Amino acid sequence: MNLNERNSAILDALLSNPSISSALIEKKFGLSKRQLGYSIQKINSWLKQLSLPLIERTSQGQFLIDEKVFTALNHVKETAEQNHSSILTVRQRTHLLLCMLISKDYLTLDHFSIALHISRNTILRDLKNLQKQLEPFQLHIRYGRKLGYYIEGNEFQLRKALMSTLIEFLESDNILPELIDVLELKEDCLYSFRDRIEQVEKKLSIKFTDEKMKTMPLTLFLILQRIRKGARLTDPPISYKELAGTKEYQAAEELLFDQEGLPEAEKLFITLHLLSANVVTTEMKEEDAIPDLYPAVDSMLSLFEKVTCIRMQERKQLLHKLMQHIKPAYYRIKYNLTDTTPVPGVLNGEFRSLHQLVKRSLEPLELFIESEIPENEQIYITLLIGGWIRQQGESIGEKVKAIVVCPQGVSVSKLMFHELSGLFPEFIFLDSMSVREFITYDLEYDIVFSPVLLETSRKLFITKTVLDTHEKRLLRKQVLSYIHGFVSKEVRTSDIIQIISNHATVKNKEALEKELQAYLTQVDEHVVKTTSDETQQQQLCDFLINQHLKMAYQIGSWEDAVRSCAGSLLDKGNIEPRYIDAMIKSCEKDPYIVIGPGIAIPHASPEDGVVRTGMSLLKIKNGVQYLGYRIHILVVIAAKDKKEHIHALMQLMKLSKSEADLKKLIDASGIPDMRRIIQQYSDDVVKEKEFYYG
Structure with missing residues (x-):
C-alpha cells in the first residue's frame, strides 16, 4: 500500500511541524474533520506496514508522533535523494503527459502509469488538468480503441502548446533527465541538435539565451519527429514573403541539411522559431x-x-x-x-x-x-x-506620483488627466479612473486629484473637471506649496537683464530679452493652457461645421434625439450605423454623459464603429427627457483615437460651464447664431497660451 498525493502532503506537514493543530491542517488542505480523520487512518495503516509507531491525537487536537517515525522517514527521504528519484508536481506531470502525447503513438493509461510511476486514477485526473491547459490552443485530448490517447486540433496550435510547455517545464533544475527517460530519447541526438544551433549562432552573429539553448534542441527534435510521422502544417499563418529573405531562413536550411523533402511550410516554421527566439547579444545590421x-x-x-x-x-x-x-x-x-x-x-x-x-x-x-x-x-x-x-x-520612486479619479465617465476622466498632467509636467501621472476602480487600486501614489470627496490616506486635492486659467494658477500654487512647502516666484526677463547690466555691458537689450524669453519658455514647460502638441489639434468650430449643426423645436424620445443628432456623421461616413446603437445602449442607465445644465455628450467606444473622428450637435428648443434630466443640447462625439478630439472637448466643456452662453445657444434663432457662440469658445481657448512659472 502506498500513500496518495494528499496523504503524503499531510504527513510531510506533520513531520515538518509536529506542533501543528488539527484545525490548521484542515484549513491548509481544505478538509473537514471527517476527511482529516480518514487521512490519519490511511497514514497509520501505512506506518503499520513499515512497523512504525502510529500517530496519535489528543483531545485538544494536537498530534503525538514517536521519534522513531522521524528517524525512519528521514532515512527514506535521504535514500530517495541519493537514488536521484524525484516527486513531480501535478503541473510537471501534465507537461510530461503532453510531451508523450505529442511524440508517441498508441498510448493507454497503463503506458502513462508505468512511465510516471503513478496510479491510473491519478493519470485520469492529470489528463483533465492537461485538457484545461490546452483549451486556449483549441486542442482536445481524445481516446479511441485503435489510436489510444491522442491530441486533436490544428498542428500549428499544437506546436505552440509544445513550445510553451517546454519553456515552463525546463525551468526546473535537473528535470531534463526525467523528460529524456519518459520519452525514451537518445541524448546523442539532442547534443547533435545543440551543436547545430551553436553553428546557427555563429552564422547569425548572435547568442541565444540559456533558456532557449535548453528548449530549442528538444523542440526541433520533437517537431521533426512529428513531421516524419506525417504530422504536417496545413495552411499555416506564416508569410513566405516576410521570412524567406531573412538570414534566419538560410540558417534554417543549413540546420535541416539532412532533412530531405521537407515542405516549404516546415522550413518557414523553423525560420520563425529562430526569428522569435530571445537573444542575449546580437550584431544587428x-x-x-x-x-x-x-x-x-x-x-x-x-x-x-x-x-x-x-x-x-x-x-x-x-x-x-x-x-x-x-x-x-x-x-x-x-x-x-x-x-x-x-x-x-x-x-x-x-x-x-x-x-x-x-x-x-x-x-x-x-x-x-x-x-x-x-x-x-x-x-x-x-x-x-x-x-x-x-x-x-x-528612480521614479523619488518623483511625485499622482492619479486622477473622476465619476463622470471615460471622456471627462481622460480630459482631466490630460489637463492636469500638462499643468504638472514634473509629476508622474499613473492613471485616470472611476471611483469604483479607485476603491480597489493597489499601486502606490502620493496625491490624488478628484472633483469629489474620496476616502484616502494620501493627499487629496478637490478640483473641477475643467479649470480656467485663473483656477489652474491657483491649483498649481496650492499643490506646489504642499509638495515643497513654498511656491517659486515668477521669473522675469527684465530682472535678469538688470542683474546682467550691473556687472556687464549689454550691447542690445532687446535682442537679449528676446533670447532669454525663448530660453526660459523652452526650459520651463509649465504650460497653463496648451502644449505644442495641442496647438496642432482641431478646434470645436472645426468639428461643428454648419452641416453638423441641427435645430428642432420638439423631438419624441431620447433615442430619436441621438439618432437625429448622429445623422450627419452617418451621412458623411464618420461612423457606421452600429455606432448609433452602441451609443444608445451605453447610456441607458448611466447619466455620466450629462456635462452641464441641459447639455449631454452621447458617445461609445472607437471599436463600436468609428471610421474617423467627428462631432455633431442637435439643439432641441423644448428639450427631451433623459434619466430625470431635461436635455436641450446634444453633442454626439465619435472619437477614432484618444487624442484627436480632446482639444475640442476641452472647449465644449468650458462652454458647458456657462449657463448664460448655453441659454444663448438654446435660444439661437438659426445656425449662424449657433456658429458664432461655438466660434467664440474656439477662439477663447486658442488665445489662452500662457506660460506659468510657479
Whole structure:
C-alpha cells in the first residue's frame, strides 16, 4: 500500500511541524474533520506496514508522533535523494503527459502509469488538468480503441502548446533527465541538435539565451519527429514573403541539411522559431532590421521619457537593447507565439508603478505591429527599461506620483488627466479612473486629484473637471506649496537683464530679452493652457461645421434625439450605423454623459464603429427627457483615437460651464447664431497660451 498525493502532503506537514493543530491542517488542505480523520487512518495503516509507531491525537487536537517515525522517514527521504528519484508536481506531470502525447503513438493509461510511476486514477485526473491547459490552443485530448490517447486540433496550435510547455517545464533544475527517460530519447541526438544551433549562432552573429539553448534542441527534435510521422502544417499563418529573405531562413536550411523533402511550410516554421527566439547579444545590421521598427521603438521610448519626466542617458545603447528584445518579440506577437504563462513575482515595489507607465508608452509600437502587446512581452520591456534606469541611479520612486479619479465617465476622466498632467509636467501621472476602480487600486501614489470627496490616506486635492486659467494658477500654487512647502516666484526677463547690466555691458537689450524669453519658455514647460502638441489639434468650430449643426423645436424620445443628432456623421461616413446603437445602449442607465445644465455628450467606444473622428450637435428648443434630466443640447462625439478630439472637448466643456452662453445657444434663432457662440469658445481657448512659472 502506498500513500496518495494528499496523504503524503499531510504527513510531510506533520513531520515538518509536529506542533501543528488539527484545525490548521484542515484549513491548509481544505478538509473537514471527517476527511482529516480518514487521512490519519490511511497514514497509520501505512506506518503499520513499515512497523512504525502510529500517530496519535489528543483531545485538544494536537498530534503525538514517536521519534522513531522521524528517524525512519528521514532515512527514506535521504535514500530517495541519493537514488536521484524525484516527486513531480501535478503541473510537471501534465507537461510530461503532453510531451508523450505529442511524440508517441498508441498510448493507454497503463503506458502513462508505468512511465510516471503513478496510479491510473491519478493519470485520469492529470489528463483533465492537461485538457484545461490546452483549451486556449483549441486542442482536445481524445481516446479511441485503435489510436489510444491522442491530441486533436490544428498542428500549428499544437506546436505552440509544445513550445510553451517546454519553456515552463525546463525551468526546473535537473528535470531534463526525467523528460529524456519518459520519452525514451537518445541524448546523442539532442547534443547533435545543440551543436547545430551553436553553428546557427555563429552564422547569425548572435547568442541565444540559456533558456532557449535548453528548449530549442528538444523542440526541433520533437517537431521533426512529428513531421516524419506525417504530422504536417496545413495552411499555416506564416508569410513566405516576410521570412524567406531573412538570414534566419538560410540558417534554417543549413540546420535541416539532412532533412530531405521537407515542405516549404516546415522550413518557414523553423525560420520563425529562430526569428522569435530571445537573444542575449546580437550584431544587428541595418539590412537585417525590420523596416520602420527602429523609429517605432524610438517613439515608444520618447513617449516613456515624456510620461516619466526621465531623460535616458546613453539612449542609443538602450535603444539597441530594446531592439534586441523587440525584434524577436515582433515575430512572437505577429504569429501569436508569445508564452501565455504569467511571469511570477518580477514586478514588485517600484517596478509595478514603472510597468503602468511603460504600458502608457506602448502606443507607437502597437500601431506599428497592428496588435496589442501581450502582458508578458510588456513585462520584459518594463524589466529592460527599469534595469537601465536603476543602472543610471534614477528612480521614479523619488518623483511625485499622482492619479486622477473622476465619476463622470471615460471622456471627462481622460480630459482631466490630460489637463492636469500638462499643468504638472514634473509629476508622474499613473492613471485616470472611476471611483469604483479607485476603491480597489493597489499601486502606490502620493496625491490624488478628484472633483469629489474620496476616502484616502494620501493627499487629496478637490478640483473641477475643467479649470480656467485663473483656477489652474491657483491649483498649481496650492499643490506646489504642499509638495515643497513654498511656491517659486515668477521669473522675469527684465530682472535678469538688470542683474546682467550691473556687472556687464549689454550691447542690445532687446535682442537679449528676446533670447532669454525663448530660453526660459523652452526650459520651463509649465504650460497653463496648451502644449505644442495641442496647438496642432482641431478646434470645436472645426468639428461643428454648419452641416453638423441641427435645430428642432420638439423631438419624441431620447433615442430619436441621438439618432437625429448622429445623422450627419452617418451621412458623411464618420461612423457606421452600429455606432448609433452602441451609443444608445451605453447610456441607458448611466447619466455620466450629462456635462452641464441641459447639455449631454452621447458617445461609445472607437471599436463600436468609428471610421474617423467627428462631432455633431442637435439643439432641441423644448428639450427631451433623459434619466430625470431635461436635455436641450446634444453633442454626439465619435472619437477614432484618444487624442484627436480632446482639444475640442476641452472647449465644449468650458462652454458647458456657462449657463448664460448655453441659454444663448438654446435660444439661437438659426445656425449662424449657433456658429458664432461655438466660434467664440474656439477662439477663447486658442488665445489662452500662457506660460506659468510657479
